Amino acid sequence: MVRPPTDRDATGRKAPGVPVGVRRARREDFDALSAMLARAFYDDPITSWFYPRPQRRLAYARRFFAIRLRQLDGLRLTFTTTDHSGAALWTPPGRWREDLRQSLMLLPMMPALLPHIVRSTRAVREIERRHPIVPHYYLSVIGTEPAVQGEGIGSALLSVVLDRCDSEAIAAYLECSKESNVDFYVRHGFSVTECVELPGGPPLWLMWRAPRQPAPPAASRGSR
Numbered sequence: 001m002v003r004p005p006t007d008r009d010a011t012g013r014k015a016p017g018v019p020v021g022v023r024r025a026r027r028e029d030f031d032a033l034s035a036m037l038a039r040a041f042y043d044d045p046i047t048s049w050f051y052p053r054p055q056r057r058l059a060y061a062r063r064f065f066a067i068r069l070r071q072l073d074g075l076r077l078t079f080t081t082t083d084h085s086g087a088a089l090w091t092p093p094g095r096w097r098e099d100l101r102q103s104l105m106l107l108p109m110m111p112a113l114l115p116h117i118v119r120s121t122r123a124v125r126e127i128e129r130r131h132p133i134v135p136h137y138y139l140s141v142i143g144t145e146p147a148v149q150g151e152g153i154g155s156a157l158l159s160v161v162l163d164r165c166d167s168e169a170i171a172a173y174l175e176c177s178k179e180s181n182v183d184f185y186v187r188h189g190f191s192v193t194e195c196v197e198l199p200g201g202p203p204l205w206l207m208w209r210a211p212r213q214p215a216p217p218a219a220s221r222g223s224r
Contacts, residue, residue, distance in 0.1 A: 020156035021082035030069045032084040038062035040143030045202035046177040050120060051112055060112040067109065068141060071102045077137075079160050081153060086144040088157035093135035093170060097128070123198045130196065130206060132173055137161055139174035158188050162209070169211045176205040185209075 025033060038061035041047040051057040068089060072078055077090035098106075113120050131138075139161075144153045165172050174190065176182055182192060182205055190207040197203050 020086075020151075020153050022079050022156050022160055023082065024076060025069070025078040025080040025087060027073060029080055029084060030066060030073075033080055033087045034062050034066035034069060036084055036145050037065040037087060037141065037143045039146055040149075041065075042146075044177050046198075046204065049123075049198070049201045052116075056112070060109070063112070064109055065141070067105050071098070071105055072140065077161065079157055081156070084145075085148050086153040086157050087141070088139065088154075088161070089141040090161050091138045091140060093137060096131060096138040096140070119200050123201055126196060126198060127175060127204065130194065132171075132208065134171060136171040136173045136208075137165055139172060142174075154184065155188070162188060165209070166212045171211060172209040174207050176207055177202070179203070179205070182207070 038058050041061055042058060047057065047061055051060040069078065072089050072091060075091060075095065077092060078087065079090075080087045110117075139158075142154060142157060162172060164170075172190070174185065176185060185207050186192075188209070189212060190209040192205050193208045194206045195203050196206060
């Protein structure tokens with residue numbers, strides 16, 4: 001018998017006051033995480049634009065996220081929750097651009113993209129052209145199971161690397177595909193640097209977060 005996670009009540013909602021458990025993702029998590037991310041991004045404007053056929057979108061998105069998880073495997077910056085209800089995929093400074101090996105891993109996506117390969121390629125180029133050159137941690141993907149969104153899972157996943165950004169005095173960067181999510185990232189210190197209209201597609205909000213200065217020791221506050 002499979003026992004439900006201990007941090008959730010009988011309805012499946014996270015119990016109030018129980019912290020979200022976050023850990024590094026392992027390869028054995030990838031199947032569950034790719035399925036969860038496909039559900040999380042099913043109604044995402046960018047995902048819908050890349051995969052416009054609703055009946056195939058879930059399968060195509062799951063295939064893409066399975067590839068993305070494998071692409072970033074080894075960087076040790078992919079995090080999930082104890083119950084696979086969320087995931088965040090980061091790259092370290094200087095590693096955001098795909099290398100040849102990673103690009104070849106995307107070949108299984110060609111059947112999904114081929115009907116509109118020209119616009120898809122133009123969109124990717126537009127996004128990459130605007131990617132900052134200043135060293136930063138890049139949030140490639142973050143998603144939460146739709147049924148448990150709003151329970152602090154995304155914030156817990158973000159904080160793992162944002163705390164590192166602050167301690168290392170390094171910035172963070174992401175592309176937000178939903179206007180309704182912009183305020184969420186603003187609350188975590190990000191600000192919009194540009195809103196890009198993809199060629200024939202939806203807008204994309206580019207967001208940057210400068211590292212936060214650590215608070216001074218209490219004894220030194222107000223000292224002259």
